[in-house]
Amino acid sequence: MKWYSKTYIGVFLAFLYLPIMILIIFSFNDTKGRTFTGFTIKWFVQLFHDAAALDALWTTIVVALVSSVIATVMGTAAAIGLEKMDTKLKAVVMNLTYIPIINPEIITGVSFMLLFVTAKKWLATMGIDFQFGWATLILAHITFNVPYVILNVLPKLRQLDQSLVEAAMDLGCNPMQAFLKVTIHEIKSGIVAGFLMSLTFSMDDFVVSYFTTGAKHQTLSVMIYAMTKKRISPEINALSTVIFIAVLAVLVTVNLLERRNEKRLKQGSLKWKGGAAR
Amino acid sequence: MIYKNKIKHIVVWAMVLIMALPLFLSPMQAAAETSHAGKKVPAYDQKYYSRFKGKDVEINVYNWGEYLSTGEDGLMDINAEFEKLTGIKVNYSNYETNEGMYAKLKSGANSYDVIFPSDYMISRLIQEKMIQPLNYDNIPNFKYIGKEFLYPAYDPKNLYSVPYMWGRVCIIYNKKLIGHEIHSVDELWNAKYADKILMFKNSRDAFALALEKLGYDINTENRKELDQAAELLKQQKPLVQAYVMDQIFDKMQRNEALIAPYYIGDYYIMKEVNPDLEAFIPQNTNIYYDAMCIPSDSAHKEAAEMYINFLNEPQVAADNAAFIMYSSPNSEAVKLLDDEIREDKNLYPPKEELKNTQAFVNLSEETNLYVDQLWTDVLSQDDAYLDWVMPVFVLFSVLVLLINSIRKRRKKEMNNAGRRKNDK
Numbered sequence: 137m138k139w140y141s142k143t144y145i146g147v148f149l150a151f152l153y154l155p156i157m158i159l160i161i162f163s164f165n166d167t168k169g170r171t172f173t174g175f176t177i178k179w180f181v182q183l184f185h186d187a188a189a190l191d192a193l194w195t196t197i198v199v200a201l202v203s204s205v206i207a208t209v210m211g212t213a214a215a216i217g218l219e220k221m222d223t224k225l226k227a228v229v230m231n232l233t234y235i236p237i238i239n240p241e242i243i244t245g246v247s248f249m250l251l252f253v254t255a256k257k258w259l260a261t262m263g264i265d266f267q268f269g270w271a272t273l274i275l276a277h278i279t280f281n282v283p284y285v286i287l288n289v290l291p292k293l294r295q296l297d298q299s300l301v302e303a304a305m306d307l308g309c310n311p312m313q314a315f316l317k318v319t320i321h322e323i324k325s326g327i328v329a330g331f332l333m334s335l336t337f338s339m340d341d342f343v344v345s346y347f348t349t350g351a352k353h354q355t356l357s358v359m360i361y362a363m364t365k366k367r368i369s370p371e372i373n374a375l376s377t378v379i380f381i382a383v384l385a386v387l388v389t390v391n392l393l394e395r396r397n398e399k400r401l402k403q404g405s406l407k408w409k410g411g412a413a414r
Numbered sequence: 415m416i417y418k419n420k421i422k423h424i425v426v427w428a429m430v431l432i433m434a435l436p437l438f439l440s441p442m443q444a445a446a447e448t449s450h451a452g453k454k455v456p457a458y459d460q461k462y463y464s465r466f467k468g469k470d471v472e473i474n475v476y477n478w479g480e481y482l483s484t485g486e487d488g489l490m491d492i493n494a495e496f497e498k499l500t501g502i503k504v505n506y507s508n509y510e511t512n513e514g515m516y517a518k519l520k521s522g523a524n525s526y527d528v529i530f531p532s533d534y535m536i537s538r539l540i541q542e543k544m545i546q547p548l549n550y551d552n553i554p555n556f557k558y559i560g561k562e563f564l565y566p567a568y569d570p571k572n573l574y575s576v577p578y579m580w581g582r583v584c585i586i587y588n589k590k591l592i593g594h595e596i597h598s599v600d601e602l603w604n605a606k607y608a609d610k611i612l613m614f615k616n617s618r619d620a621f622a623l624a625l626e627k628l629g630y631d632i633n634t635e636n637r638k639e640l641d642q643a644a645e646l647l648k649q650q651k652p653l654v655q656a657y658v659m660d661q662i663f664d665k666m667q668r669n670e671a672l673i674a675p676y677y678i679g680d681y682y683i684m685k686e687v688n689p690d691l692e693a694f695i696p697q698n699t700n701i702y703y704d705a706m707c708i709p710s711d712s713a714h715k716e717a718a719e720m721y722i723n724f725l726n727e728p729q730v731a732a733d734n735a736a737f738i739m740y741s742s743p744n745s746e747a748v749k750l751l752d753d754e755i756r757e758d759k760n761l762y763p764p765k766e767e768l769k770n771t772q773a774f775v776n777l778s779e780e781t782n783l784y785v786d787q788l789w790t791d792v793l794s795q796d797d798a799y800l801d802w803v804m805p806v807f808v809l810f811s812v813l814v815l816l817i818n819s820i821r822k823r824r825k826k827e828m829n830n831a832g833r834r835k836n837d838k
Contacts, residue, residue, distance in 0.1 A: 167686070185485055185491070188484060188493070188506050252523065253521055253523055350523075350524055352474065352507075354507040361479075362478065362508030362510045363480045363508070363660065364659050364660040365478055365479065365480075365511070365659055366478070366479060366480035366680065367480065368660060369480060369486075
């Protein structure tokens with residue numbers, strides 16, 4: 137590493153992580169301003185007493201996880217189907233896939249709201265009481281997550297060596313087994329990347345959530361956005377700190393486990409392609 | 415390499431401990447009950463509040479963000495207290511503007527039981543029959559509301575709303591850095607403070623300031639007057655550092671900006687951090703009221719009325735006013751407040767001081783649209799470069815697309831040619 141590449145990387149990482157560091161520092165600040173006046177952990181204590189904030193956190197996590205898992209399954213299936221389509225149809229479906237990504241979020245959000253309101257009225261005439269809430273939030277999130285999964289999995293499928301699958305079948309796998317034992321392994325990194333992307337987008341999303349959320353629960357982003365007339369409470373800093381450290385802990389653990397696996401594999405001199413997602 | 419692993423282990427354990435800290439600490443914090451030394455507080459009417467006990471009633475409350483005490487600084491956690499007392503579950507969610515709340519309500523996506531609209535929005539909701547008349551028999555604590563808040567302009571028969579908080583728009587400035595006191599709205603247009611002025615981000619509040627400066631009615635529907643106000647705002651634009659809402663707190667607290675209009679209650683929160691700040695309230699400033707209403711499609715009207723009543727229990731309203739720092743219309747609650755707040759002329763002024771203040775009323779749809787257009791125009795005014803950036807960008811995109819398609823075609827031809835060779 138030359139000195140200038142080191143400097144470049146240093147500056148780059150500083151840009152990425154300094155804001156988060158500052159946010160974390162201020163979650164321990166004992167006044168509400170942005171000048172550090174003293175160390176306190178009262179915001180964390182208050183956060184754990186604040187039912188509304190905890191409920192918002194819970195809602196955010198549940199919606200993100202459930203919608204990402206479903207979107208990953210659907211997106212992977214869709215990508216495999218797309219791969220087998222003829223070119224013309226594939227082009228049409230691919231363009232349809234891009235729409236949710238290109239479409240401004242506000243339009244997506246409003247159209248979802250209108251759709252669900254229509255559904256609500258229509259179900260009411262049949263005597264079914266349908267309320268905005270978990271279902272509407274998760275459905276909307278799945279919809280904008282699926283394209284990201286498809287776009288992450290498709291390239292991996294293109295790289296997939298078809299002869300591997302054929303070889304597996306020749307060696308006595310039925311198609312399902314071949315799919316589970318070969319295809320899935322080969323495209324695993326794409327699936328994981330798609331899942332993580334969905335998770336991130338879902339956690340981040342404000343606009344679509346704003347229009348599809350129910351009266352009983354709100355996501356964190358909606359709650360924080362609503363604070364902008366008064367002032368964003370330092371509790372939110374504390375919450376961000378907790379989330380950041382949790383994510384970091386997960387990443388570190390995953391990396392450590394991977395290291396161990398790699399070591400074990402090296403000792404067993406087994407090598408298999410397609411490591412975990414970066 | 416071994417010691418590196420050790421470090422990693424230590425780091426992981428440290429993180430786990432840090433994350434678990436709050437869990438250890440929460441039991442240690444005893445729930446502090448506010449005691450208003452020597453001041454008598456009437457006890458809750460247990461019989462009235464236990465009507466819905468064990469009936470699994472839930473109410474959906476829709477409020478501004480940070481506009482209800484949640485147990486910070488030893489004040490009451492109001493929703494938790496209400497749930498404990500009545501057995502009614504409160505589903506609490508937030509909005510950020512009157513207009514956002516209105517859109518949500520209008521869409522029919524959710525039915526809410528209690529909402530907190532501002533004055534002009536209340537008259538609009540009454541006009542559109544989106545809120546329903548209240549049964550004041552279920553809100554006995556309405557008697558604590560000060561006389562001057564009854565029969566307000568936005569709800570002249572006082573059928574639909576119970577006042578929640580009120581306040582005035584003031585001009586907050588950094589006395590130490592400016593060096594003298596400020597006595598006029600004009601200072602927001604003073605070139606001396608170029609790049610140190612902040613301004614409201616929402617059209618209604620920004621236009622109100624310009625109209626005050628011109629001496630017009632802040633509810634004017636006269637296009638000429640509105641055009642003049644927009645002109646003033648355009649003149650002000652080069653001097654403005656930013657159009658903001660919540661960032662006003664930080665920017666004023668850290669001396670990044672010297673002068674900004676905001677709501678008087680919020681000034682005290684800023685002053686706590688930065689004692690150099692002072693506030694000036696113009697004679698003809700905007701006075702605002704936020705009140706509690708029940709939407710027409712509420713499913714639990716009586717429980718909602720109970721909630722409104724609870725928010726007017728003197729102790730509850732006092733804690734809430736101490737948390738929000740806006741002025742409470744509940745006269746019993748005001749008596750319970752600390753002396754320095756209660757005697758503050760900015761928060762609880764003598765009546766004659768409010769004589770010339772102006773409250774917002776609901777404007778006609780056309781005027782609302784017109785003001786929004788003017789406001790967009792003001793905000794996008796110095797973006798003259800957009801005039802040429804857009805066409806250039808479009809041309810560039812078209813060119814890229816063209817080149818791409820030509821390249822693709824060529825590639826195809828090449829491939830086809832190659833294939834034909836192979837086939838031979």
